[in-house]
Amino acid sequence: MADEKDAKKQSEMSRRKFMKNTGYVAGGAIGGGLLGSLLGTNFLGDNQQTSPENTNEENNFNRALMYFTKQSDFDILRAATERIFPEDDNGPGAIELGIPFFIDHQLAGAYGHNDREYMQGPFYPGSDFQGYQTRLKRHEVFDVGIQAIEKQSQNDFNASFVDLEGEQQDEILQQFQDGDVDLKGVTATTFFELLRSATIEGAYADPLYGGNGNMEGWVMKEYPGNYMSYIDEIEEEEFIEKEPKALQSHISS
Amino acid sequence: MATELDKVEVVTVGVGWTGGIIAAELAKNGVQVVGLERGKPRDTEDFQHIHDEYRYAIRYDLMQDLSKETITFRNNRDERALPMRQLGSFLMGEGLGGAGVHWDGQVYRFLPYDLEIKTHTDEKYGADKLGDDYTLQDWGISYDELEPYFYKFEETTGISGDADSMPQSAPRNNPYPTPRMKETPVTKRFKDAASNLDLHPFHIPSANLSEAYENPDGQNIQQCQYCGFCERFGCEYGAKSTPNVTVIPTAQETDNFELRMNANVTEVLYDGDKANGVKYVDLQTGEEFIQPADIVVLTSWVMNNTRLLLNSEIGRPYDPETRSGVIGKNYCYQMRPTATGFFEEEKFNTYMGAGALGAAIDDYNGDNFDHSDVDFIHGGVITVNQQGQRPINNNVVPNDTPNWGQTFKSESLKYFYRTLTVGSQGASMPHRNNYLSLDPDYTDSNGYPLLRLTYDYTDQDRSLHAYLAERSVEIMKEMGADHVEASEMTDHYNIVPYQTTHNTGGVIMGDDPETSAVNNYSQMWDVDNLFVIGASAFAHNGGYNPTGTVGALAYRAAEGIMQFREENGQLVQGKKNTKVT
Numbered sequence: 001m002a003d004e005k006d007a008k009k010q011s012e013m014s015r016r017k018f019m020k021n022t023g024y025v026a027g028g029a030i031g032g033g034l035l036g037s038l039l040g041t042n043f044l045g046d047n048q049q050t051s052p053e054n055t056n057e058e059n060n061f062n063r064a065l066m067y068f069t070k071q072s073d074f075d076i077l078r079a080a081t082e083r084i085f086p087e088d089d090n091g092p093g094a095i096e097l098g099i100p101f102f103i104d105h106q107l108a109g110a111y112g113h114n115d116r117e118y119m120q121g122p123f124y125p126g127s128d129f130q131g132y133q134t135r136l137k138r139h140e141v142f143d144v145g146i147q148a149i150e151k152q153s154q155n156d157f158n159a160s161f162v163d164l165e166g167e168q169q170d171e172i173l174q175q176f177q178d179g180d181v182d183l184k185g186v187t188a189t190t191f192f193e194l195l196r197s198a199t200i201e202g203a204y205a206d207p208l209y210g211g212n213g214n215m216e217g218w219v220m221k222e223y224p225g226n227y228m229s230y231i232d233e234i235e236e237e238e239f240i241e242k243e244p245k246a247l248q249s250h251i252s253s
Numbered sequence: 254m255a256t257e258l259d260k261v262e263v264v265t266v267g268v269g270w271t272g273g274i275i276a277a278e279l280a281k282n283g284v285q286v287v288g289l290e291r292g293k294p295r296d297t298e299d300f301q302h303i304h305d306e307y308r309y310a311i312r313y314d315l316m317q318d319l320s321k322e323t324i325t326f327r328n329n330r331d332e333r334a335l336p337m338r339q340l341g342s343f344l345m346g347e348g349l350g351g352a353g354v355h356w357d358g359q360v361y362r363f364l365p366y367d368l369e370i371k372t373h374t375d376e377k378y379g380a381d382k383l384g385d386d387y388t389l390q391d392w393g394i395s396y397d398e399l400e401p402y403f404y405k406f407e408e409t410t411g412i413s414g415d416a417d418s419m420p421q422s423a424p425r426n427n428p429y430p431t432p433r434m435k436e437t438p439v440t441k442r443f444k445d446a447a448s449n450l451d452l453h454p455f456h457i458p459s460a461n462l463s464e465a466y467e468n469p470d471g472q473n474i475q476q477c478q479y480c481g482f483c484e485r486f487g488c489e490y491g492a493k494s495t496p497n498v499t500v501i502p503t504a505q506e507t508d509n510f511e512l513r514m515n516a517n518v519t520e521v522l523y524d525g526d527k528a529n530g531v532k533y534v535d536l537q538t539g540e541e542f543i544q545p546a547d548i549v550v551l552t553s554w555v556m557n558n559t560r561l562l563l564n565s566e567i568g569r570p571y572d573p574e575t576r577s578g579v580i581g582k583n584y585c586y587q588m589r590p591t592a593t594g595f596f597e598e599e600k601f602n603t604y605m606g607a608g609a610l611g612a613a614i615d616d617y618n619g620d621n622f623d624h625s626d627v628d629f630i631h632g633g634v635i636t637v638n639q640q641g642q643r644p645i646n647n648n649v650v651p652n653d654t655p656n657w658g659q660t661f662k663s664e665s666l667k668y669f670y671r672t673l674t675v676g677s678q679g680a681s682m683p684h685r686n687n688y689l690s691l692d693p694d695y696t697d698s699n700g701y702p703l704l705r706l707t708y709d710y711t712d713q714d715r716s717l718h719a720y721l722a723e724r725s726v727e728i729m730k731e732m733g734a735d736h737v738e739a740s741e742m743t744d745h746y747n748i749v750p751y752q753t754t755h756n757t758g759g760v761i762m763g764d765d766p767e768t769s770a771v772n773n774y775s776q777m778w779d780v781d782n783l784f785v786i787g788a789s790a791f792a793h794n795g796g797y798n799p800t801g802t803v804g805a806l807a808y809r810a811a812e813g814i815m816q817f818r819e820e821n822g823q824l825v826q827g828k829k830n831t832k833v834t
């Protein structure tokens with residue numbers, strides 16, 4: 001655990017340095033949320049009651065569940081996404097970016113219900129080249145998958161997935177990616193690929209969707225979000241760093 | 254009971270690029286046209302919040318709603334075809350302007366070689382260069398005949414290009430209407446490398462305009478801002494030439510064009526000799542209508558054009574067993590050989606860009622190089638594109654990196670701006686086993702059979718892919734990458750990852766009614782008053798983006814329709830002078 005704390009501190013340091021280097025802080029864009037997250041990890045520690053997303057987003061009323069009904073399911077999702085996109089020297093991981101909430105909200109809507117997908121039967125397994133073939137909608141795939149993660153964890157390690165060491169969690173997730181676990185109604189690989197792509201989407205989608213907290217996903221990637229025009233810079237040789245801008249800046253209300 | 258409406262002169266099915274061109278050309282000339290489009294209306298005002306990768310590029314907000322209709326797919330005839338349940342390999346357009354709204358705007362002309370590929374190949378390499386399973390055909394039209402129509406499309410769309418730098422591309426009688434787009438460090442680096450290798454680089458001709466332009470119809474297209482949200486997005490400036498800022502308003506400014514949205518055409522009404530109109534469903538009320546017309550024009554893209562004919566029992570369906578029939582025949586796609594270069598010491602401003610910003614070479618396209626010693630024909634344009642790299646879609650890491658976890662995270666962050674990709678659009682030759690037909694099991698939301706795609710890579714594809722990937726690697730090395738990785742083909746064609754929306758064939762053009770579905774005016778051999786327009790007419794797929802050629806065929810078809818109004822009957826004499834029934 002001590003190691004983990006040290007690593008954490010280090011990552012915190014390099015993250016600050018990183019943001020300074022990218023001009024993020026210098027540009028004056030630092031907001032209450034971001035400051036809160038720095039304070040949160042430094043002074044409050046990372047325990048159950050004050051998980052980063054709580055301290056991070058004290059006044060963010062979007063930080064509640066729209067899809068999941070059990071906190072324990074949500075916690076498994078949180079732990080799994082954090083392994084897919086972990087906090088490291090580069091900056092925050094899935095949990096701090098709000099990715100679990102992003103996924104929860106997506107599962108409650110058109111994405112989770114495959115509204116714009118062909119869901120008529122009959123259903124057959126299909127070859128590796130025929131794509132998504134399950135009668136389960138995405139929200140059901142997540143239900144089945146998350147329960148299977150927990151079951152596999154109990155099976156392999158006699159413990160809940162959320163209590164495992166990182167490497168053990170990786171072992172479980174790897175079995176899913178490789179399709180070595182039997183799920184009801186869907187392949188483990190299909191579930192894992194959904195989980196993986198949703199995690200990456202949550203890291204880099206506009207913060208309006210609940211992930212990419214404080215645009216820190218973009219900060220890590222040095223992605224400027226959306227600017228209306230690069231016509232005056234497109235010919236430049238040097239790499240041009242920009243303070244990221246979210247869609248919020250496009251709306252007049 | 255369907256409500257029968259008053260007869261009109263011309264009805265088009267779908268209002269994208271081809272439907273828009275037909276509407277503009279005919280309406281300008283006093284012909285009464287009704288355009289039926291199953292999607293929603295939209296214009297530049299709808300694109301002010303478009304810089305949203307998740308909504309538009311990942312969740313496909315502008316594209317076809319597959320819950321109502323999709324295709325089914327299998328690699329070969331022994332397999333059961335299953336529905337493409339979510340979009341992936343290609344992205345069908347829907348809504349006013351069709352895929353012309355969210356296209357990139359790279360505009361090429363197919364090579365003279367493409368139009369006479371069969372004759373040329375047999376003459377130069379002998380009749381069995383590819384073998385009997387490849388159903389290669391000439392298009393029944395020469396490049397010289399088609400040249401004015403290419404220009405018509407380029408003039409209407411204001412294409413930005415530099416004709417002088419394109420010695421190996423199709424010859425031109427006119428310069429491009431606007432100058433080429435800006436040179437960036439990325440395009441320059443590709444061009445320098447290509448020149449060092451004695452190749453002939455040029456800027457990609459672009460429908461993202463280098464400067465503001467007024468087209469011959471009086472429509473204004475604005476100057477591109479290189480905003481990086483072009484491919485899969487609508488343009489918030491009206492700087493990308495789309496049907497919505499060019500041909501559709503031209504049609505609407507006349508009194509002769511009526512646009513009906515949310516109108517999903519289910520059948521072409523056919524009496525065994527001529528088309529009498531179409532049947533459609535108003536998607537907002539569920540009401541069914543019959544729209545009688547003197548002339549019916551299918552402008553609903555490759556898949557829908559083919560499907561409507563099959564569902565309406567028009568023409569002879571292709572049968573791969575006997576090789577008879579034509580509807581559904583010669584479906585082609587494209588290969589995407591690439592070389593990705595990793596640059597340890599450099600970063601490129603690749604978050605900036607435009608859909609058609611890039612540089613290209615034609616040295617390995619068509620028959621621009623000798624194929625005597627290789628076991629394939631044709632090739633493809635090789636390009637570098639600077640389109641605006643988006644963070645969800647682009648997580649390029651070296652091949653041996655896992656695709657999740659800590660290493661993936663740090664490597665994908667590190668290389669986000671440190672990789673460039675050179676790649677080709679490998680031409681696709683028709684094969685007897687690659688075709689379109691109706692699915693026996695799955696239906697759309699109206700109960701009509703879905704279109705079934707049977708498709709896999711052929712030996713020709715694999716050889717061509719390997720060859721172009723090697724050429725791409727050479728260029729990328731010359732560009733100074735520290736480490737280069739070439740793409741490899743999967744065991745079979747996969748419907749899942751996005752590859753390209755350059756699907757072609759199904760209602761092919763030719764000079765012989767026995768082996769083709771339409772003549773070179775896109776008029777059906779079997780049905781004089783039915784025109785079928787689009788890349789569905791391509792007898793094979795070339796090594797470029799298709800729409801320059803699709804636009805040319807549409808302008809030619811418009812002329813044909815005008816002529817048909819005067820003369821009736823077939824506009825072209827079939828080669829064998831027989832009408833097949």
Ligand SMILES: Cc1cc2nc3c(=O)[nH]c(=O)nc-3n(C[C@H](O)[C@H](O)[C@H](O)COP(=O)(O)OP(=O)(O)OC[C@H]3O[C@@H](n4cnc5c(N)ncnc54)[C@H](O)[C@@H]3O)c2cc1C
Pocket residue numbers: 266267268269270271272289290291292343344345346347348349350351352353355356357358359360361484485516517518519552553554555557608609754755786787788798799800801803
């Ligand atoms: C992401 C993307 C990028 C692309 N980039 C390029 C590029 O850079 N260069 C290039 O040359 N090409 C590009 N293309 C391809 C280009 O968009 C198409 O070639 C072109 O739009 C085809 O025109 P069309 O009129 O045949 O079909 P579309 O423009 O797709 O129009 C067909 C219309 O018909 C409607 N329709 C279909 N069925 C029915 C029905 N039954 N009833 C009523 N309406 C119907 C559809 O809703 C649609 O609006 C790109 C495509 C995509 C998806």
Ligand code: SF4
Pocket residue numbers: 460461462476477478479480481482483484486487488489490491492493606607608
């Ligand atoms: S890159 Fe240019 S053409 Fe494309 S959306 Fe931006 S401004 Fe419009």
